[in-house]
Amino acid sequence: MAGLVVPTHRQPPLIYRMARALRWTGIFVLVLLVVYAGTVAYSAYEAAHATIESRSLTGVLVANGMIEVSGSFTLSNPGIYPIGGLELFVYVANSSDVPLGTVTLGPDTVMGGSTGLFPITVKVPIAASSAAESLLFVDQYIHVKAWANVTYAYLFPLSVMIAESRSWGAPFEGFRATLGSPSYQNGTVTTPVTLTWTNHASFVEAGGISFEIQSSGLADCGGGSFSINVGPGQLYNQTTDVTLNTGCNPMGGELLTSFTFEGSTTSFPPEPIP
């Protein structure tokens, strides 16, 4: 089918030119966005291989009777687009899901082709029956939950939730302070006190453990101390003799112990004496 008339070199009507310009604009924007989406998808695929990696948690006793649980998150971004507006909220709980603390990080940006390292540190006070108490004496898995909000490639907001368990080695795993059978000699009563535990933490326990024997009526029956230097993985098992104060009966009382480390003293939960 062919039409006649009109030489075609004349300028198209304005309305035609406007419609054509709009169509070309639409196609141009579409191609641009499709190419952009393609590169984002490829970049995200690369980044997904690395994503967030975590390292194991370590613990150390710090001043004021606190235990410090620390670790880090590593976020690799091998893609070409930045991970922006990174906000990280970390929740740490012990194996019984008792909260130990929370950490908030960011906002931060991890540029394309780089790696971000985000340290997390939670300080937990050690007190009898506290959440941190079990960290001192029981090997366990610490529950770590991390929520991250980021914007990938400027246009794509992401919320990531990671839940994982990290092994925790207790510095005084299986700690026991026991009182042996008393012996009588020349009117004085002597009783052996034995401390035993294994250091499953990553630091050397160098310091001293002092103890006090308390009667059921809260009278001081005597005490002593151990000088310790226990490396990671080492078993400690030492006994010392204590001369009890005259007339003081420790049976039914408690053995109070405290650990002095780098200038700070941490009181351990009392051990009942049968």
Add this chain to the structure above:
Amino acid sequence: MSAAAVPARAAPPPQEAPAYRIPSLTYRILVAAFRLILSFVLFVGLPVALLAYVHSRGLAIPISIAAVTTWGVVLLSLSAARYVLKPTVAYGPLSILVSAVFFAYLYYLVTLSPYRFVFPGGGASVAAGYSMFLEILMIVPVVEIIAGILTTIEDFASPGERLPFDYPA
């Protein structure tokens, strides 16, 4: 020599040359079918393959394969019909319809954002928002709807005016 004595030579009559050539209906149908097949591979086949791959890895998919196929087939069929009917006055309204369906498809995808999935094992979950990208992409059908309206107005005001420019001889 007076002007009246010499008769003026009459100008030759204008050459009637074909100003545009519209391909035959059969040809347009064949080209449209070929374009349909290519577009189907790009805009339906590949996304469906990608979704099937994601699904096979144990991850939830953001949109069902049936939905992608249905929307894709409707859009591509309308596009093919628009190509076939380009020389007619139906072209403008069909352009508006195709763009409106494309807009509706994008809007449907926006309602599915964010895409939430849990990695196998349950150790990590992700919610990925993509609505901002789609909202920008919506510019495309909006612009094409306006273009379709202009073409419709032109076709009704001056039928056939655009044909020499759409199908130059």
